[in-house]
Amino acid sequence: METLPIELGEMICSWFIPGFDNTEVMKAPVSSKSERIDIYHFRLTSRSLNAGASTAFAKIVEDIPTNCEERSLSRLSELVALPHVGKRITCLTFNTSKLSLKQNISERELRDLMMSRQNWTMTHLRQALVLVLRKTPWLRCLRAVLEAPNIFECLTYDNNESYRDGMIWASKEKIWKVVTQKLADPMHYLMEAMDVTNLRKTLQSFIILVPSFQEMSREAAPCEGSETASFPSLTHITFALSYRLISSVRFRLSSDSLTSLHIILDSTRYVNADVWTWTSSSDFPPRLRSFTVGMSGRDIKTDSLLRCISQVSSHIELLSLLVIKNITAIDLECAGSIDTLCGDGRFEDVVFENVKYAVLYETGFDFGDFGMTEPTEPDKDWKAFRMLCERADRVRLRTDMFERSIEKLEWEI
Structure with a gap:
């Protein structure tokens, strides 16, 4: 195995990763868990195969959504700092959920988690994103996965109004509003990080996905910003209309280079809305x-x-x-x-x-x-x-x- 040419190793690894076009992507990750595990195991076979698997491993890093949380971003930053990874990255995927809940949680625990999440997001998230983006000089595609918090499955309490710990908890729907409308939106800081690193000037593909639309979402999140975002090199955008129910960031894309547009209709509330005024300046892209x-x-x-x-x-x-x-x-x-x-x-x-x-x-x-x-x-x-x-x-x-x-x-x- 050690004498196997790197080119042959790269050819073998290319069979493990499905070929996909980002203009067709409607979910993330695109690769399956079994495909990713095959690459992990293959890299441990020998040094030669480890080098041959570098391109395929970079594709996995691109494909798996990184949570906008301290631990996830720290691990990604360490990965892209490796020359054989960071210089191969052309796309990154971020999960910009305001709050991630993976197990049952009480009201008190939820309140503490919300406070710590708010503090870290507002003080550290932008810089953590900037560190990652600066280590990926060839980044041309960005995917944002806007996932609504699954508090209805995780919160353990009755539905009666209660006064505890100085706060009134009235209903699960009210708590959902607190989580989605009061917590800082990671998408806002991702946009700021793109400004700091000048990624907006070089980005070619922007994809905004909503993997788990919730029927309980009855009100759009409040607006934090609606300025026109200029993307002079952008050629493609994909976005799910229901992102407005989850993200508080409003942006109007302006790009004369746009040639490809992909709309995902995933909300009966917004299916009749004016698609283009949400995503562009008043002038329709002439090169579409x-x-x-x-x-x-x-x-x-x-x-x-x-x-x-x-x-x-x-x-x-x-x-x-x-x-x-x-x-x-x-x-x-x-x-x-x-x-x-x-x-x-x-x-x-x-x-x-x-x-x-x-x-x-x-x-x-x-x-x-x-x-x-x-x-x-x-x-x-x-x-x-x-x-x-x-x-x-x-x-x-x-x-x-x-x-x-x-x-x-x-x-x-």
């Missing part, structure tokens, strides 16, 4: 070539989907690629509420990836009772499918198993 609309474990009404796409077709005359993926679109049988596709924009390619549609209908047995047809692949009976095909030069239908082109006879009435 690819627009992806995806879902995260939810159904979406067809008119909401069309309104989202309309925000691009209304501004761009010809878009190279439109991808609709992981969506079950719902039509209302008795309503003529399906919006038209606004604007005159056309698409060179439209791809339906793992897309189905269903019809919601009144059963007729009782007022307000509804049934839904079995979801099927897009066809001419789906009005939105016809609208998009009419605007496209080429249409493809893609599933996990195959891909095929859609002929005009399949959508034209």
Whole structure:
């Protein structure tokens, strides 16, 4: 093993890590636990294989979300300080949850944890992030995972109002508001660290994910900042709309270089909102070539989907690629509420990836009772499918198993 060429070791290790494009990422980490363990074990085989696994190990460091906490950031800082790691890093992933709870906790323990968390975040987090970013000179992609605190699973107390330790605890929902709205937001300090290190000037891809959206989230977190953030080199952004329910940072991205946009519709509350005004300056990016609309474990009404796409077709005359993926679109049988596709924009390619549609209908047995047809692949009976095909030069239908082109006879009435 010691005589094995490094190039051969690198080739072997490349098979352990899945190839992935950050513009397609909808969750983090992308790699599986078994794949990461294979790399860990392989590095311990010999010195030659340890050197050959350096690139694959750097990919693991990039992929695993680092918590914005003292211990996690300290370990990451030590890792990227190693020349064969830090100089290979091109992407980093941070979990910017305001509070991490992994086991049952009492009210008193929760209060103490919140105070210590608040103090450390406000006094040390920015500098800890700056130390990491300065050791990764080739960083070009940043992923932020905004995870809501799981206090409903961890807090152990009854739901009656109580006065203890000088504080009133009224309900779990009130405590959720205290945690999400009063604690300092790590995302705010991540943005500041990007300013200090000039990462904003060189960043090419920015990805904002929400892995565990909670239905209990009824109010968006208060705004801490809404200034326009300039990213002159940014070419791609992915963001989940429900990040506003978790993060208190409001930013409007400004980048004339943006060519790729990926929206994740994961909140029924924000699915109808104006996507673009949240993420950009008033001018639509003139170089946009690819627009992806995806879902995260939810159904979406067809008119909401069309309104989202309309925000691009209304501004761009010809878009190279439109991808609709992981969506079950719902039509209302008795309503003529399906919006038209606004604007005159056309698409060179439209791809339906793992897309189905269903019809919601009144059963007729009782007022307000509804049934839904079995979801099927897009066809001419789906009005939105016809609208998009009419605007496209080429249409493809893609599933996990195959891909095929859609002929005009399949959508034209």
